[in-house]
Amino acid sequence: MTIKNPSLLIGLGLTLVANMSFAADKPFTWPNGTKAAVNLAYDDALDSQLDNAIPALNKYSIKGTFYLNVVSPTLVNRLDDWRAAAQKGHELGNHSIFHQCSKSSPGRDWVTADRDLDKISVIQMQDQVKVTNAFLHAIDGKTERTYTPPCIDLNAGGSNYVEGLRSEFVAIKAKSGGVTPDMKTLDPYAVSVDFPTNVTGAQLIAVVKEAAAKGTMANFTFHGIGGDHLSISNEAHEELLKYLADNKEVYWTDTFVNIMKYVKEQQAKK
Numbered sequence: 001m002t003i004k005n006p007s008l009l010i011g012l013g014l015t016l017v018a019n020m021s022f023a024a025d026k027p028f029t030w031p032n033g034t035k036a037a038v039n040l041a042y043d044d045a046l047d048s049q050l051d052n053a054i055p056a057l058n059k060y061s062i063k064g065t066f067y068l069n070v071v072s073p074t075l076v077n078r079l080d081d082w083r084a085a086a087q088k089g090h091e092l093g094n095h096s097i098f099h100q101c102s103k104s105s106p107g108r109d110w111v112t113a114d115r116d117l118d119k120i121s122v123i124q125m126q127d128q129v130k131v132t133n134a135f136l137h138a139i140d141g142k143t144e145r146t147y148t149p150p151c152i153d154l155n156a157g158g159s160n161y162v163e164g165l166r167s168e169f170v171a172i173k174a175k176s177g178g179v180t181p182d183m184k185t186l187d188p189y190a191v192s193v194d195f196p197t198n199v200t201g202a203q204l205i206a207v208v209k210e211a212a213a214k215g216t217m218a219n220f221t222f223h224g225i226g227g228d229h230l231s232i233s234n235e236a237h238e239e240l241l242k243y244l245a246d247n248k249e250v251y252w253t254d255t256f257v258n259i260m261k262y263v264k265e266q267q268a269k270k
Helices: 006-025 047-059 080-085 122-140 163-169 201-215 234-246 256-269
Strands: 038-041 066-068 092-095 169-177 191-193 216-223 251-253
Touching: 006 234, 038 047, 038 201, 038 234, 038 256, 047 080, 047 234, 066 201, 080 092, 080 122, 080 169, 092 256, 122 163, 191 216, 201 216, 201 234, 216 256
Parallel strands: 038 066, 038 216, 038 251, 066 092, 169 191
Antiparallel strands: none
């Protein structure tokens, strides 16, 4: 084959490379022109979440994610309240049965011997998580679920148990960090999350603003709201909710399962 116009061929090649580069640099697209996704999640199935967090979320028409560990007293004493939360569109996520954490990690003096993740096998912990999925299905009838490992500890008996649970979940929060650095490289089974405690509303809002500037997502997992442990005040929580509700054109605030289903759909298109 004879190339009669090499300069034309080179030009076409450069154009193709430029177009490929442009496509690679194209920002991640969120629904309805929003700039970032935000998930508000709550761990440990606490009374203050039912008493304070859910009424505040409902007030601003925001859907949250609640990670329930089955031995929480509220799963016995207030089961109807959790059913009502699910009926309102809030996500019930998996946080295992016994909330077992690694006692050998720093600052874990509070972990009792019978709740020590270091002392059980991978299979035992995986079975515990699968049973929790079945329990949650009995509450809300859902089959799609997300998971947050207690204490973000990934190893049971010294070996990773979370990797073997990917098929059970849409996504998993598996490391610390409130703002996702890059949507193109995000692993849905190793999503980062921040655990705010004793913070102001302004500090929480600063995190979602950072996510909007990057075009990515912000993930919070709270514990107590105006009470219980590792808490933030009702005022700080409501300040964040009001900001998100007032800026719906900027932030898509939804359950973690809904956000990650969308993210995975976008990743599949690439």
